[in-house]
Amino acid sequence: MDVRDQFIAEHQDEFEKILKELIALKSISATGEGIDETVQFLRNLLTKLLNAKVEIIPTAGNPVILANIAGKENKHVLFYGHYDVMTPGDTIYWDSDPFEINKRNNRFYARGVGDNKGQLLAQILGMYTYLQTHYEFPFNVTLFIEGEEEQGSINLEPTVKKIAKTKLQQIDQVFVMDGAFNADGTHVLRLGNRGVFAFELSTTTGSHDNHSGNLGNIMDNPFVQLLKYLDKIYDVKTGTVKLPHFYEGVEKPTEQEKNWIQQLPYDKESILQQSGIKHLDFDKETYYEKLMFEPTFNFFSVKSGYMEKGVKTIIPHQASLKVDCRLVGKQSISAIKQDLETTFVKEIVSGDVQLNYLGSIPPEHTEVNLEEVEKIQQAIVKATGKAYIEPVMPGGVPNYVWKDNLHVPVFTIPYANYDEHNHDFNENLTEKAFYDGIKISYELLRLG
Numbered sequence: 474m475d476v477r478d479q480f481i482a483e484h485q486d487e488f489e490k491i492l493k494e495l496i497a498l499k500s501i502s503a504t505g506e507g508i509d510e511t512v513q514f515l516r517n518l519l520t521k522l523l524n525a526k527v528e529i530i531p532t533a534g535n536p537v538i539l540a541n542i543a544g545k546e547n548k549h550v551l552f553y554g555h556y557d558v559m560t561p562g563d564t565i566y567w568d569s570d571p572f573e574i575n576k577r578n579n580r581f582y583a584r585g586v587g588d589n590k591g592q593l594l595a596q597i598l599g600m601y602t603y604l605q606t607h608y609e610f611p612f613n614v615t616l617f618i619e620g621e622e623e624q625g626s627i628n629l630e631p632t633v634k635k636i637a638k639t640k641l642q643q644i645d646q647v648f649v650m651d652g653a654f655n656a657d658g659t660h661v662l663r664l665g666n667r668g669v670f671a672f673e674l675s676t677t678t679g680s681h682d683n684h685s686g687n688l689g690n691i692m693d694n695p696f697v698q699l700l701k702y703l704d705k706i707y708d709v710k711t712g713t714v715k716l717p718h719f720y721e722g723v724e725k726p727t728e729q730e731k732n733w734i735q736q737l738p739y740d741k742e743s744i745l746q747q748s749g750i751k752h753l754d755f756d757k758e759t760y761y762e763k764l765m766f767e768p769t770f771n772f773f774s775v776k777s778g779y780m781e782k783g784v785k786t787i788i789p790h791q792a793s794l795k796v797d798c799r800l801v802g803k804q805s806i807s808a809i810k811q812d813l814e815t816t817f818v819k820e821i822v823s824g825d826v827q828l829n830y831l832g833s834i835p836p837e838h839t840e841v842n843l844e845e846v847e848k849i850q851q852a853i854v855k856a857t858g859k860a861y862i863e864p865v866m867p868g869g870v871p872n873y874v875w876k877d878n879l880h881v882p883v884f885t886i887p888y889a890n891y892d893e894h895n896h897d898f899n900e901n902l903t904e905k906a907f908y909d910g911i912k913i914s915y916e917l918l919r920l921g
Contacts, residue, residue: 476606477915481908488598488911489581491518493574495590496583502557502623508535511556515618522601525616530636532628535620539640542600544610546921549643551615551875552914554593554650555622558585559896566898580901587893591902592650592910593618595888599914611921615644622651625832626871630878637878646845647875648917650910652866652887653895656747657738660853660909661861662846663885665838667765668800669869670809671831673774674702675793677824682778682787695792696777702826703794705816707770714770716812722803726766729841730864734761737861765865769799799869800836837872838865839882848920849884856912886913 474482481488498514499507512529515538519525525540535557561571561584569575571584581591600614619629633641654660678693706715714720726734739757744750755763773796778789800806813828820826846862853860872883888910889895890903 477602477912480602480606481911484602488594489574489576491598492581492586492591492594492907495594496574496586497572499572500557500585500590500620501560502535502621503560505535508557508620512536512538512620515556518597519616522597523604528640530632532621532632534624534628537620537632538616538618539636540616540618542604542610542614542616544612544614546612548612548921549615549645550612550917551617551641551644551647551879552596552650553617553619553647553875554596555589555619555626556593557620557623558588558590559623562898568899571900576904579904581904581907582899582901584900587653587889587900587902587906588895589622589651591907592888595907595910596650596914599911600918602911603915603918607918610918612918613643614918615641617641626874629871630874633874633878641879644879644881646881647872647879647883649870649872649875649883649885650888650914651870652868652885653889653891653893654887654906655738655861656743656891658890659738659859659861660857660913661863661887662850662853663863663866663887664841664846665864666836666866666868666870666872666885667768668804668806668834668836668873669797670800670806670833671795671797672813673793673795673827673829673831674699675791675827675829676702677791677827679788679790682790685786685788688788692788692790694788695790698825699777699792699794702817702820706813712770714768716809716816718805718808718812719768720804721808722801722805723768724766724802726762726864729843731758733862733864734758734765737761737863764867765863766801768801768804769797771797771799773797795831797831799867801865802836802838804836806833806835834869834871835873835877836869837876837883839876839884842882845882849886849917852916852920853886853913856916857909886917888913 498511500511516527519527519540523542525542528539530537530539569582575582621627676695676698678695683692741753745753772794775794777792779785817826817828850860850862875883890906893902894900
């Protein structure tokens with residue numbers, strides 16, 4: 474057993490005690506319960522274990538914890554995590570108290586254990602293990618721990634922008650530890666993510682619903698009107714978006730990215746079983762290219778009229794639909810907004826259409842330095858035995874904040890198991906994932 478694994482084995486009880494204490498502090502993002510106590514706990518922990526210089530940065534919401542640890546070389550690396558968690562929901566659906574660690578079936582069960590307290594603590598404990606066995610970091614480390622990720626990181630960009638040229642001016646690269654690794658249990662290095670842009674279109678054709686026997690053929694049906702408006706921006710037959718600038722910035726994968734895709738697992742039966750979808754008619758390359766390099770135009774909500782059982786013969790007076798677009802490459806959210814507003818300018822002015830924006834995260838893609846990517850991949854391999862490279866994460870995370878404001882490469886390494894059930898009942902983190910995260914954090918420091 475090498476020095477890394479020996480130290481971890483000898484301190485396993487201590488590590489799990491700290492995890493238990495951190496979980497018990499709740500730190501519910503939406504309500505603020507336990508936020509102050511969690512911030513103070515982490516301040517003390519970072520000072521005690523890492524001898525870090527800790528600063529609490531106020532925001533318009535929950536504070537950011539910024540911890541700095543000096544190293545030998547003039548290299549500065551930022552590690553990101555978040556201390557806030559989702560509400561537990563109705564605890565009757567949990568098999569154990571959501572804020573008391575319960576270990577069973579080689580998993581830790583608790584709210585926030587996977588997203589993101591277990592991953593955050595694995596970073597800290599990996600650094601602690603390195604410091605105790607090597608006495609000094611090879612480079613300067615900054616831990617940036619936010620408290621509003623579960624609310625969409627609403628104050629992350631303003632905070633980073635505010636301190637980009639002062640407290641973060643020397644950062645050379647960023648590691649983000651959030652999300653889940655591959656379903657087959659293999660850890661992944663992600664080099665980018667799709668963005669997301671969501672909006673709502675709604676229309677109103679009267680002040681209230683009317684009986685269809687009284688005003689059929691007289692009153693406009695808002696759902697029919699909405700379909701006509703939708704036809705201006707989307708072709709349902711081909712699945713093509715008609716907005717003039719929507720596809721600008723969409724890029725095909727490079728040969729290197731195609732090579733990485735070929736290394737990823739692809740089990741159709743497993744995907745069908747896990748997702749519950751009826752059909753999967755793509756080969757591996759097409760499947761991953763659609764997930765990583767093609768934008769979407771997804772209708773996630775359609776509402777109009779009577780929604781209960783049976784018949785109610787009315788003409789509804791309102792209809793709405795909501796769309797989320799997964800964005801890729803260099804697609805521009807501002808250009809898409811401008812296209813929508815131009816397309817519906819007459820209808821918006823007349824009041825026939827209401828256009829509401831629901832949220833957005835730009836896509837992010839790290840410019841690849843193959844040598845650096847291979848070094849990071851090998852660090853994960855040394856910690857866990859195997860590692861995939863995903864050119865793009867299909868989901869949306871705010872990694873653009875680091876790239877746009879610090880102008881440095883961003884690497885995402887999730888520490889949680891794919892079936893962590895984050896945001897759901899019985900959220901969990903496998904023991905292996907927790908200790909693998911500690912080992913990966915340790916090995917990243919050995920990159921020097």
